[in-house]
Each structure stands twice: as structure tokens, then as C-alpha cells.
Amino acid sequence: MNYPDQLIAYYQTVAEECVPGLSLDCVIFGFHDTRLKVLLLRWKETNEWCLPGGFIYKKESVDAAAGRVLHERTGLNQLFLQQFHLFGEAVRYDREDTWQRQKMPMPFGGSWPDRTISMGYYALVDYTKVTPTADFLSDECVWCEVGDLPSLLYDHRQIIDVALQTLRLQLNWQPIGLNLMPEKFTIPDLQRLYETVLGRSLDARNFHKKITGLSILTRLNERRTGGAYKSPYLYQFDQTNYQKALVNGNLIFV
Structure with missing residues (x-):
């Protein structure tokens, strides 16, 4: 891989500065050409897709962490952002299989937390104002139609389904x-x-x-x-x- 030093530094930062075993995943909705779309990332040098997300620094609130992730992926600051569900199944994904499929080394010699609980956020954005931006872990950040999604890593398809269900339920009292x-x-x-x-x-x-x-x-x-x-x-x-x-x-x- 062409980013081992940066990856090691990232893992070290997560281990030292972030809340262990807690993450967030963001379902960023946009509407364009009569289609509801969601922003997805393609992992570096793979065909694996996932939602934008990340970890929470110990000195920031969870809402601030979600806002930071959204800004990094969209370039926007004042977004509508709603926490909608906590995803905490005992086994959310096969960690070893996932890292192998992503062609990435297991972090810290395989000492990643036994389980990770993720807070789901959904965001509503003006499609025309977004600049989709990948990070050093991914090759692409693109819009995909909700009705025609690629295969997703982890439990991210479930997260999108729950976000869409929440959006429908909140249709009459959210902007x-x-x-x-x-x-x-x-x-x-x-x-x-x-x-x-x-x-x-x-x-x-x-x-x-x-x-x-x-x-x-x-x-x-x-x-x-x-x-x-x-x-x-x-x-x-x-x-x-x-x-x-x-x-x-x-x-x-x-």
C-alpha cells in the first residue's frame, strides 16, 4: 500500500485521542434529478464501499464530531444534522475478514476493540452545494442513488435503511x-x-x-x-x- 506511515499515524491518533469502541456513521442525503441520493466512500485500491464516518475525540462532543466528518466529506459547515439511531449489535461485522478485504493491516497487531458501537446521523444537504471529498483511506467519494446502492461494508446498508425509515417518519416535523x-x-x-x-x-x-x-x-x-x-x-x-x-x-x- 502507498500510505502505511499515514495509516499508522492515524491508528495511533485513534488509540490515544479518541473514545475507545465508539464511532459514528453519517448518511448524507441529497436530492438531484428526481432521485434521492446518498454520499458513499470507496476504500483505497478496493471495490469496497461504505458510509462516511469516524471516531470521536475525547475532547469533543458527538455532535461536533459528526459535524467535522460532514464538513470533511462535503465542504459544508451549516448542515441539518440529526442523530437517529444507535447501532450496537454484539457482532456488527467480521473484523478480520473486513480488514483483509480492504487490503489493510489489522491495527495495533489486531488489538482493535472487541466491539464498536456506532451512532447514526443523517444529514440533509443541497446537492448542488456539495463538493464530495475523499480522504486518505479512500479513492472516491461519490453520490449513489438510494434505490441502486453497491454492496456495502459492515452494517452500512442497514444504517441507510434505518435512516430512510426515520426520514419518512419525521417528514412532517423536520425541514x-x-x-x-x-x-x-x-x-x-x-x-x-x-x-x-x-x-x-x-x-x-x-x-x-x-x-x-x-x-x-x-x-x-x-x-x-x-x-x-x-x-x-x-x-x-x-x-x-x-x-x-x-x-x-x-x-x-x-
């Missing part, structure tokens, strides 16, 4: 649209986002009536041009009203 949509969008764009998250179709007329009735959108004096059909108006979120609706629980419309 899903505000964080996943670009600054300007059409009502059909927003409907496709909710349909993608829910995994089912919504009646267009009913959706339009309910979403506009919430007073969280501002219609702009602009239309989307270039399509084959009538050019729809562009909208943007009224962030003040959106936040009030979140506090008051007035976002139930699907």
Missing part, C-alpha cells in the same frame, strides 16, 4: 424540503422529492393545494423555461414561516 431542495424550485420538483422519500405517488392537485396552503412558500416572478410543457412558476421557501410551522407542528400535509 426536509428546506434542506434538500435548491434555492428555487417548482411545485412538481417539491412533489417529486416527497414522493421519492415516501416511495409512493401523490396526487398533484391535492399536493399543490396543501403545500401552498401552509404559507411556507413564496411564488417568484420567474418561470422555468425550456420544457416541453407549460413553464411552471418557481418558488422558494419563506424560512421564517417554515420555522414557525416546524415549531407549531403545522407541516402535516402528506
Whole structure:
């Protein structure tokens, strides 16, 4: 491998400065081209894929650690970030098999903690603002469609499934649209986002009536041009009203 010194230094830092046996994994959702996507890493010189994640320094909070990991992978700072589940099965993966498949030496002569508990976070980001960035352990950091994921290491497929289930349950009291949509969008764009998250179709007329009735959108004096059909108006979120609706629980419309 071409990074043994850096890898050894990383392991040493983890052993000395991080909380033993505790990690975090981040499911970073983005919405683009009517598809819900998640950011994945491909391990260096392998075809093995996993979620962005890492360990928690002893002197930082778990939320700060998650924010640090997300910034390193996306280049963004002010992200919507939600802790959603603790993954603590007694056997989450075969450690020896995993490290061999990744073509990496077992750390510290195989003295990695007997088990690692991982805190799951999900983040909602504007796809257009993200700069996917790999780290020294990986060759790629790319968007993959939630419905067409590669084989994943560890229990990361389960983590994504639980994150998506949580997102669906929280659809009416978390700022899903505000964080996943670009600054300007059409009502059909927003409907496709909710349909993608829910995994089912919504009646267009009913959706339009309910979403506009919430007073969280501002219609702009602009239309989307270039399509084959009538050019729809562009909208943007009224962030003040959106936040009030979140506090008051007035976002139930699907």
C-alpha cells in the first residue's frame, strides 16, 4: 500500500485521542434529478464501499464530531444534522475478514476493540452545494442513488435503511424540503422529492393545494423555461414561516 506511515499515524491518533469502541456513521442525503441520493466512500485500491464516518475525540462532543466528518466529506459547515439511531449489535461485522478485504493491516497487531458501537446521523444537504471529498483511506467519494446502492461494508446498508425509515417518519416535523431542495424550485420538483422519500405517488392537485396552503412558500416572478410543457412558476421557501410551522407542528400535509 502507498500510505502505511499515514495509516499508522492515524491508528495511533485513534488509540490515544479518541473514545475507545465508539464511532459514528453519517448518511448524507441529497436530492438531484428526481432521485434521492446518498454520499458513499470507496476504500483505497478496493471495490469496497461504505458510509462516511469516524471516531470521536475525547475532547469533543458527538455532535461536533459528526459535524467535522460532514464538513470533511462535503465542504459544508451549516448542515441539518440529526442523530437517529444507535447501532450496537454484539457482532456488527467480521473484523478480520473486513480488514483483509480492504487490503489493510489489522491495527495495533489486531488489538482493535472487541466491539464498536456506532451512532447514526443523517444529514440533509443541497446537492448542488456539495463538493464530495475523499480522504486518505479512500479513492472516491461519490453520490449513489438510494434505490441502486453497491454492496456495502459492515452494517452500512442497514444504517441507510434505518435512516430512510426515520426520514419518512419525521417528514412532517423536520425541514426536509428546506434542506434538500435548491434555492428555487417548482411545485412538481417539491412533489417529486416527497414522493421519492415516501416511495409512493401523490396526487398533484391535492399536493399543490396543501403545500401552498401552509404559507411556507413564496411564488417568484420567474418561470422555468425550456420544457416541453407549460413553464411552471418557481418558488422558494419563506424560512421564517417554515420555522414557525416546524415549531407549531403545522407541516402535516402528506
